[in-house]
Amino acid sequence: MADVDGRNEAGRVLTMRLIRKGTATSIAAVGILFLAQNTAFAWGDDPGGEGSHTGGNSDSQGNVSASATHSQIRISYPKGGGGSGKTGDLSTIDPNWKPPACWYEPVFTPEGLKNFVKSSGGDGDVGIHQSWFGTGLWTDHYRDGKPEDNMDDAWTSAPGYKNYNQGKKGYFWRSVAPDASDPDSWQCGRIMFWQPAGQVPKIPHAPTPKMLAEYAYNKVxxxxxxxxxxxxxxxxxxxxxxxxxxxxxxxxxxxxxxxxxxxxxxxxxxxxxxxxxxxxxxxxxxxxxxxxxxxxxxxxxxxxxxxxxxxxxxxxxxxxxxxxxxxxxxxxxxxxxxxxxxxxxxxxxxxxxxxxxxxxxxxxxxxxxxxx
The missing domain is CATH 2.60.40 (Immunoglobulin-like)
Known part of the structure; x- marks a missing residue:
């Protein structure tokens, strides 16, 4: 496994883990990521899409193929919404308030993750600021049970999984940030993790009704x-x-x-x-x-x-x-x-x-x- 450290324009350290199974790390891939200015995306998705209304693409089981800059939060307007005339965004009177910078969402069923690794060749996001290239790390961690580092402040270790948790009911959750250049988005440093069906993880930056309300504020x-x-x-x-x-x-x-x-x-x-x-x-x-x-x-x-x-x-x-x-x-x-x-x-x-x-x-x- 090769670690590549670089700095973006704001001077913050960007750490990417890049691997090609049986080959050298792709220098071209590194260049593409740095040109993207910290916004990693799964190849084939539109990194410029806003994705706020229906998020990235998902199948009938809820499996997501979009990047960690696309949310699956669905926005609707039961009342109002500006009508046909000119509209604008609200500015908050509290200069210290801002909508959530990052949170975690369910993105893959076990079968969905296995199919993603197979169909994509393993090029995609496991977090806002961490992308894996090639099947090696995906299979090592999510199929073969090998531990992997989170990107939180303590660099904690994430235990691995056996065979993508197939046969279990639940979802793999991943961090999401509407703006990956926001320094606060680094607060969601866990790599994609498992959560049983019907449960919301009890961790910092897990979604809550209030978080969704704050997200909706920015859509008024x-x-x-x-x-x-x-x-x-x-x-x-x-x-x-x-x-x-x-x-x-x-x-x-x-x-x-x-x-x-x-x-x-x-x-x-x-x-x-x-x-x-x-x-x-x-x-x-x-x-x-x-x-x-x-x-x-x-x-x-x-x-x-x-x-x-x-x-x-x-x-x-x-x-x-x-x-x-x-x-x-x-x-x-x-x-x-x-x-x-x-x-x-x-x-x-x-x-x-x-x-x-x-x-x-x-x-x-x-x-x-x-x-x-």
Missing amino acids: KVPETKIELKPQTKSTVNLPTWVWLDKGTFKDVVVRAELPNTGLWAETTAKPVSLHLDPGTDDADTFPASGTCDFNQDGSIGTPYKAGDASQNPPCGINYLHATDGNPYQLKASITWKITWNGTGGAGGDLPDGTFQTTQDMNVQEIQTINR
């Missing part, structure tokens, strides 16, 4: 924040600009994530709760003073402008104090979405609120004859 698509303004084209100094959103414009979005062959699922719900206005200049007042307009009970925000309201302060709006001079103000409007989740076994809770922001030009004129 919300409508573009397009607000109604009056006046629409140009505001006037010291005359309020009314801002509102009609009812029904923003509705709850529900994203469901399911991990096949585990019984685990979660639904993440994004509920619009407020609109925040940033006038784009300090020379402006907002209504209310905080700049945050809450949703009304009917799902609307603010009150539509009507004739005779020009001199009134709106429940949601802006009063510019100085005119623009060729360069419009950049009005930022962002919707805050409250995020909750529920999942397998009655689990549930809150996740950090999300926001989606759009920016539009605001030209402001000054009319000297106006006297309030």
Whole structure:
């Protein structure tokens, strides 16, 4: 067995175990992997595919042929999803929160693993950052019972298996990372391991309903924040600009994530709760003073402008104090979405609120004859 150590652009050590049974290690294979910048993939798969909705390819028994950068988590939208208009991804208000960087999933039945080794020649992934080439290591470890090193911090030893565990009910599980260049993806260092049917492994980074909810958070698509303004084209100094959103414009979005062959699922719900206005200049007042307009009970925000309201302060709006001079103000409007989740076994809770922001030009004129 040959160990090849290299460094990626971030300076982290990348360790690959490469072997060709009865031949020298393929230098060409090493070059291909380094060009892939740490993302190992099983030959024949599309390494550029996102794979988030149905993951990689799988057969009727759930055996997976895709790489460790493809998840089998299935995403659906029971409610919302953005419709046919423009949509965008939520940004979390918590700068320290991020979706899971890596986890483990079931990928092969015993028969499926045996067939994979035979049909592929043994070129594929046993983990996010570890690929085996040629049948040698696959047969040594998964067929002939020889131990092999994990790639965890302690370099623990993984006991081998006899004849791919044929005759047993269960799956071989493998680590998955949507982005193998994420340093946190190295936390899932176990090579592919066995788990009996109907059991989720009790190890760090095993899938949970909350993990699926966090994964689904990253798949929430919300409508573009397009607000109604009056006046629409140009505001006037010291005359309020009314801002509102009609009812029904923003509705709850529900994203469901399911991990096949585990019984685990979660639904993440994004509920619009407020609109925040940033006038784009300090020379402006907002209504209310905080700049945050809450949703009304009917799902609307603010009150539509009507004739005779020009001199009134709106429940949601802006009063510019100085005119623009060729360069419009950049009005930022962002919707805050409250995020909750529920999942397998009655689990549930809150996740950090999300926001989606759009920016539009605001030209402001000054009319000297106006006297309030």
